[in-house]
Amino acid sequence: MKYLVVGLGNMGDQYVNTRHNIGFVVADAFARDGKATFSTGRYAEVARMKYRGKIIVLIKPSTLMNLSGKAVRYWLKKENVPVENMLVLVDDIALSTGILRMRGKGGDGGHNGLSSIIEYLGTTSFPRLRIGIGDEYPRGYQVDYVLGAWTRKEEDIMIPKIEMAVEMIKSFIASGLSRTMTVYNNQ
Numbered sequence: 001m002k003y004l005v006v007g008l009g010n011m012g013d014q015y016v017n018t019r020h021n022i023g024f025v026v027a028d029a030f031a032r033d034g035k036a037t038f039s040t041g042r043y044a045e046v047a048r049m050k051y052r053g054k055i056i057v058l059i060k061p062s063t064l065m066n067l068s069g070k071a072v073r074y075w076l077k078k079e080n081v082p083v084e085n086m087l088v089l090v091d092d093i094a095l096s097t098g099i100l101r102m103r104g105k106g107g108d109g110g111h112n113g114l115s116s117i118i119e120y121l122g123t124t125s126f127p128r129l130r131i132g133i134g135d136e137y138p139r140g141y142q143v144d145y146v147l148g149a150w151t152r153k154e155e156d157i158m159i160p161k162i163e164m165a166v167e168m169i170k171s172f173i174a175s176g177l178s179r180t181m182t183v184y185n186n187q
Contacts, residue, residue, distance in 0.1 A: 134154070
């Protein structure tokens with residue numbers, strides 16, 4: 001059995017430690033937990049690992065956020081992974097900072113990375129782990145906020161949540177979507 005875990009973010013030093021890149025941060029933490037390292041692949045940085053006898057392909061698209069779907073479609077097909085065995089790690093301004101929610105389907109919520117994946121795959125039915133980054137910005141400053149660096153207070157909230165997100169990914173792979181939502185979504 002094979003899984004594709006997709007961390008959404010933007011490549012480049014200017015995006016490191018920004019709210020929009022929390023998908024990359026969680027992907028990096030998951031790779032470290034599995035003692036995997038990333039290498040350059042087509043449309044993405046790629047790491048491979050095993051967990052409980054299952055093969056995991058972990059990607060961080062290098063296409064920029066707005067074209068994430070191109071990388072996702074390519075790696076799903078290349079690795080022959082069914083869409084229900086894919087988990088997208090995505091920042092979400094509709095959730096307070098540090099809130100983690102796993103879902104099996106849904107719209108893009110105004111997120112360009114999710115929008116691209118939906119467009120390229122032709123479906124909204126794929127698992128995603130929504131990682132709350134809050135919405136503490138004045139009207140008209142959403143882009144500045146999501147591309148802005150974490151405050152010290154936000155970092156203090158997020159650091160333990162990154163570890164919990166890694167546990168949720170492992171639960172998704174070992175126990176499935178339904179069980180993971182039941183166990184973790186109300187914490």
